[in-house]
Amino acid sequence: MAKSKETYNKKEKEKKRLKKKRDKEVKKEQRKADKEEGKSFEDMIMYVDENGNLTPDPPDPSKRRKVRAEDIVIGVPKQEDFVETVKKGTITYFNEEKGYGFIREKGTQDSIFVHVNNLVDQVNVNDRVTYEVENGPKGPVAVDVRLFKM
Numbered sequence: 001m002a003k004s005k006e007t008y009n010k011k012e013k014e015k016k017r018l019k020k021k022r023d024k025e026v027k028k029e030q031r032k033a034d035k036e037e038g039k040s041f042e043d044m045i046m047y048v049d050e051n052g053n054l055t056p057d058p059p060d061p062s063k064r065r066k067v068r069a070e071d072i073v074i075g076v077p078k079q080e081d082f083v084e085t086v087k088k089g090t091i092t093y094f095n096e097e098k099g100y101g102f103i104r105e106k107g108t109q110d111s112i113f114v115h116v117n118n119l120v121d122q123v124n125v126n127d128r129v130t131y132e133v134e135n136g137p138k139g140p141v142a143v144d145v146r147l148f149k150m
Helices: 008-034
Strands: 087-095 100-105 111-115 128-136 139-147
Touching (some): 111 128
Antiparallel strands (some): 087 128
């Protein structure tokens, strides 16, 4: 007599495979039963309330606001050019080796970047200067910087 080709390990693997297949079928049937087929369009639709949140309830018509298409801004608005007027300030920092510094504006106390290429006169720290402001790639830049002569 020949020995059986099915070992205990093979039987256990086959049992696990069949159990997994049955579990898969049960889950499939459960999903079919839970499926909400025939759901109406009104049940699926969502609304946006006055705060921009999604809700299943329709919005209140009394809270409706009129919006003109021209008022909607798409993207980032362009920065307005600075008005080119002569301003006065004091050099707070200047590095001659690197060729840049900062001017503290007299009225607003804003700090404005200045490059050595935009200097008309040689400047040092604490010198009072006049300058014009232009838009640079990273913000306002002082140009035509001159020593202030009283």
